[in-house]
Every structure is written in structure tokens, then in C-alpha cells.
Amino acid sequence: MRLLLVEDDRLLADGLGRQLEKAGFSVDTTHTAREAAILGEQEDYRAVVLDLGLPDGNGLNVLRTWRKHQIGFPVLILTARGDWHDKVEGLK
Numbered sequence: 001m002r003l004l005l006v007e008d009d010r011l012l013a014d015g016l017g018r019q020l021e022k023a024g025f026s027v028d029t030t031h032t033a034r035e036a037a038i039l040g041e042q043e044d045y046r047a048v049v050l051d052l053g054l055p056d057g058n059g060l061n062v063l064r065t066w067r068k069h070q071i072g073f074p075v076l077i078l079t080a081r082g083d084w085h086d087k088v089e090g091l092k
Contacts, residue, residue, distance in 0.1 A: 002026045004048045006036040006062070007078065008055050016049070033057030040066050045073050052079040 003020060007013035008031045017027045028043070030036050033054040040048065040062070052059040063075055 001046045002028070002044065004036065004039055004043070004045045005029045006033075006048065006054070006059065007031065007051045008053065009051075020049075031055070033059065033062050037062050037065050040071055040073075041069060047074045047076065049076045049078060052077060 001024070003025050005013060005017055005020065005027050007016065007029070010031065013029050013031065017029050020027045028039065028045075030039060031054070033056050036048075036050070036054070036059075039045075050059045050063060054062075059077065059079075063077075066073075066075075
């Protein structure tokens with residue numbers, strides 16, 4: 001199963017990516033919203049692990065773009081934010 005991991009913290013991305021690969025997943029990793037948006041539209045992913053706080057944009061905006069283009073892979077949202085508004089938006 002091919003996954004896209006979108007996480008700006010490189011240490012966290014490396015560790016999480018290694019664990020996912022050990023579990024049998026093929027993982028592509030990016031650290032920016034721009035590249036995530038492009039990869040999500042061009043590649044065939046079975047699921048995405050998406051950080052909300054990216055250096056060049058908001059992960060929720062990337063997710064909205066994918067959904068607008070009817071890209072429907074499952075998305076697991078990661079965030080260090082404690083704001084309930086972000087959590088609710090991620091569930092929509």
C-alpha cells in the first residue's frame with residue numbers, strides 16, 4: 001500500500017516513515033503544502049498522513065483542494081495544535 005506522508009518536522013517524518021515502512025507500507029514523504037497538493041493530484045496513494053502546520057501553508061487547505069478535485073483517499077490528520085476549531089474542520 002502506497003502512502004503519502006506530509007510532515008514539516010523532518011525528524012518526526014523520518015521516524016514515522018521508517019515505522020510505516022517496517023509495517024509494510026511504501027511511503028513517499030514531503031515537507032511542504034505545495035508539494036503535497038501536487039503529489040496528491042498526480043500520484044495514486046491509498047492514504048495520506050497530513051500535518052496541518054506546514055511552513056508554506058495549511059494542511060486543511062491542501063485537503064480541501066484534494067476534495068474539490070474529488071480526490072477521495074483517506075486522510076489521517078496530525079497536528080500539535082490544540083485548537084478545537086482545527087479538529088472540527090479536519091472532520092468535515
